[in-house]
Amino acid sequence: MRLAILFAAALAAFPAAAFDLQGHRGARGLAPENTLGGFEQALAIGVDTLELDLVMTADDVLVVHHDLTLNPDLARGPDGGYVVEETPIRALTLEEVKTFDVGRVRAGTDYARRFADQITRDGARIPTLAEVLERAAALGADHVRFNIETKIQPNRPDLSPSPDAFATAIADLVRAHGLVERVTVQSFDWRTLDALAAIAPEIARACLTAEGRWDTVQVGAPGPSPWLGGRDADDLGGDVPALVAQAGCAVWSPNHHDVDDARLAAAKEAGLAVIPWTVNELADMRRLVDMGVDGIITDYPNRLRALLVERGVETAPQVRVPTR
Template identity: 35%
Template sequence: MTLIYGHRGAKGEAPENTLASFQQCLEHGVNRCELDLHLSRDGELMVIHDPTLKRTTGRRGKVVEHDAHELVTYDARKGGPGWVKSCPIPRLGELFEHCAFEHWQLEVKSASKVRAARTVEAIAELAEHHGLSDKVTVTSSSREVLSALKRLTPQLSRGLVAEYSWLDPIKVAQHYECEYLALNWTICTPERLAKAQKAGLHVSVWTVNEPALMRRLADFGVDSIITDFPGVAVKSLKDLNPTRP
């Protein structure tokens, strides 16, 4: 069965990486999600994709230049689907409290060695506090982040995010002892998929929004797809995933 992950919640249906977006995902019966993390100035894990605030909030500056208590007052509706109510940038802890996902892919973008260490240790501490350590996989394309995960938080599942195939993503994932391989769908060939799964990797493919492509990748045998439209995915894969609601 091909599992479904909501991309930044339900990015195509609600403002990305907001509580409303993750609740929308859950309403479709999709209980797995992918999201992005940056540290605030005071070291809290904030759920936002870009290192800067401009695209989603219209504000100037970087996430790291603001404290968490400021960031949670910024409306992150800009540039996404129309939404009536304000959608603040959430803390990761808020989502852990309010959203009962059975698995979380937490993507950490590139970071310095020091910042990578701070970020992965903060994730480990928060996941443990909420009893979710076994429901979290921390993913990244950054060697610094993956190194920090392997060195400092070996108890957490980790995954490589691979957009290009110029370096063999399977070898890189194995080097960092990853359990997940998040592949851009354009480089997910049946041969690469089979090789990755033979190596024991869960292959999660992104970002898959067209019903025909969802079905084709499911036919290939991908372990999961990451989609902006979890509701569409549920309907598109219904015959392939007969146990889904």
């Protein structure tokens, strides 16, 4: 009974929309990821949701960064050199985190080749979650939602706070900014989602899954997956949408390669919104829009918005961002 109540509360917090265009890490294909400039770029294009990643510093500040350690392809120290040694964010204070420049991709790397159109913004710093929320408010983006991913790994507890501490810090900050109705928390590690369900059931949750070379669901493996908060997908016959619904999430966010008509229908039958990640090619966008997914997470929100406009789908307003 309690699970049903929590699921209903989360679903109510995630409003239905014509289509949820989510800018992945802001607009990673166009601007430095998870930076204020990147989020401004996404808002200027016109997204419904800013998708971002969250880690915690040594002094317990929530900062927006994809990896649990500084990325050697992105982070440059005060001397201008890219980091070489593994440097956990959890081992750095906020003051130390702010000394790293993440506005220029290291030349010659796979990352640089994948995102050759990304504009360099030297001087970009890793923002706090509070700074991102405040910047969106300052720009008048009162329509935009925030899809916040907790970066935590069950096999590396030293690199992140406990699931309860992580969920509590997020809930406190979201409530303090009055954004409960505009925030979804997502994770591959469902322990943080379970903790959030107990701490703040009014905040919507999205269950992320991966079933490819990196597999968080682990159908057919003995025992529960460490990523699923003690759940075993085989108990439900490998039915991932059913597993997500059982976990109380309002949204299922699978790798876009894992979505087919049958799974989409099953998810809709279970009352789930389906928002795949990370979709960058127009052919894949067209396929998924035609299938009837509820949204898409993309590094290129400009491409997806153009497709939606072409199809006559309602899109979010474009935010005017002052020229720097």
